[in-house]
Amino acid sequence: MSDTSGPRAHSNAPSSRGIATAQRIERSAVALVLEHGFDSTTVDMICADVGVSQRTFFNHFATKDAAVIGTAVPRLDESLVRAFIASTGPDLLADAAGLIAFPSTDGAADPELMRQRMRAVTSSAVLMQRQLERFASIEAELADVIEYRLARVSSADESADDVREQSRLTAHLLAGVMRYTAEALMTESPASLPDLLAQTRERLIRLLPKLGGRAN
Amino acid sequence: MSDTSGPRAHSNAPSSRGIATAQRIERSAVALVLEHGFDSTTVDMICADVGVSQRTFFNHFATKDAAVIGTAVPRLDESLVRAFIASTGPDLLADAAGLIAFPSTDGAADPELMRQRMRAVTSSAVLMQRQLERFASIEAELADVIEYRLARVSSADESADDVREQSRLTAHLLAGVMRYTAEALMTESPASLPDLLAQTRERLIRLLPKLGGRAN
DNA sequence: AGAAATACATGCAGTGACTGCAGACTGGCT
């Protein structure tokens, strides 16, 4: 940042070559959010820090939070999906919870940035919220995958429509599991994500028989 | 609206006496949103329609959507809660789904306004989203209620903490059920809310044995 | 090489939600 005024900067002179502008913005956004919190970090601050105009910022990111969270669209992990479909374990929902590992976003991106980003996102309820909203984009996909397993354990007197709706419902239940985990992630931050997921899964397995079916 | 300038208007002359400003704003907001959609309805439009300043608008409502959704905080229905706690049916989650009927907000408010509001909210994904976010405020309460039933069907080797966490998890699952229902509400709008809820409940009962426990 | 297309960056003016502040009118109370 330092001096942003004058025509000087315009020549994104040396730096711009090596690292793409978008990446520099991302890094700066994550760092500033970690330092000041999401609400207290203005787009102008990020722009000043990076040395670009606000217009440029919005040419790269549609919203302020996109710069912090990243732009990659979450996808289901192929191999996990295959395993899930193939498996015939008794704990469908718990198995499905394994699909959310969480969905890899950037894959090959800088792991250090990923770690910082994770901290930044979990530090702000707003950001966590937005993050979860993004995951909604795989919900339909998730429902499709679930449908395979569900069809197998459904009786013949249930129509395909029934099964499809049940799959969608299950996907929403799974979203609930995600939210629960995300909440835990923000409070009991000490635990690592994989640990938390495993813990949630166990909890779910013990819980499910109590919720419906013939238990009780 | 017509002319908002000058000192003239100041006398929200006749109308202001009968109906409180906040109510007039609510009505106008709902009506305008139904007509133009949420995004295309600006706060200024509402203000002009009602004949108040923007500052007044925000003195009554913290946000634009609050004017449409209403300000009442959702609460669990006492009698439903008692019934739920007392019951020992096998379908805990499905029973809990009955608690969300949906939580009454305004109770005594104008039923016609309530109906319009419902239409307005279900017409916009943004508003539905906000509405659901509000329900999050009863989630803790919900978890407490669920804990009673859950404690009853839990084995002795599960700690109180376990049960509490399972209750919170269940509350989140229930939130998933709500979201599923809300989604259905926005698309298959024909069905009435009570019908939809009953339908979801049935679906849930048939679904649960397939998800975990000993089924399959 | 030179022209033209392309991609990225910029300033600028504008919209729309929302806030803080200070002033003004109202109705009721003493």
Add this chain to the structure above:
DNA sequence: AGCCAGTCTGCAGTCACTGCATGTATTTCT
């Protein structure tokens, strides 16, 4: 009459975000 409290107001400001017209560097075509 004088005062308090509640309500309403304009105004100026912040912040996210958009459209547009322009500029410049790099690539690609000829």
